[in-house]
Amino acid sequence: MTEPDFSATGVRIERWPRSLTKAGEVRIEGGRLALLTSNGREIDSAPVGTVRAARPWFAAPGSAVARVNGARYRLTMGQRDRGPGADPALSRRFLEAVRKAAGQRG
Numbered sequence: 001m002t003e004p005d006f007s008a009t010g011v012r013i014e015r016w017p018r019s020l021t022k023a024g025e026v027r028i029e030g031g032r033l034a035l036l037t038s039n040g041r042e043i044d045s046a047p048v049g050t051v052r053a054a055r056p057w058f059a060a061p062g063s064a065v066a067r068v069n070g071a072r073y074r075l076t077m078g079q080r081d082r083g084p085g086a087d088p089a090l091s092r093r094f095l096e097a098v099r100k101a102a103g104q105r106g
Contacts, residue, residue: 016074031047062090075091
């Protein structure tokens with residue numbers, strides 16, 4: 001089994017206006033991005049090339065917005081590991097992994 005390109009646990013996943021999970025997982029593996037609940041149930045997934053991800057100006061450090069299959073999700077990275085604050089470095093790694101994986105397709 002290969003190592004995922006990116007994996008983060010303890011991610012708060014919200015689809016406006018409600019929270020879907022407070023301790024979910026974001027995984028990029030095999031050219032696909034998957035959003036999972038804390039017990040591994042898939043919330044949404046798509047080929048990375050179709051996913052749009054960014055850190056909007058209004059988001060707190062450690063947060064990102066991802067558009068997956070037309071649905072907009074707010075991802076707050078590192079919730080479980082750091083308490084109420086988020087992890088900006090983990091969020092940057094996620095955005096870089098999406099860009100890198102999208103660039104490798106074709």
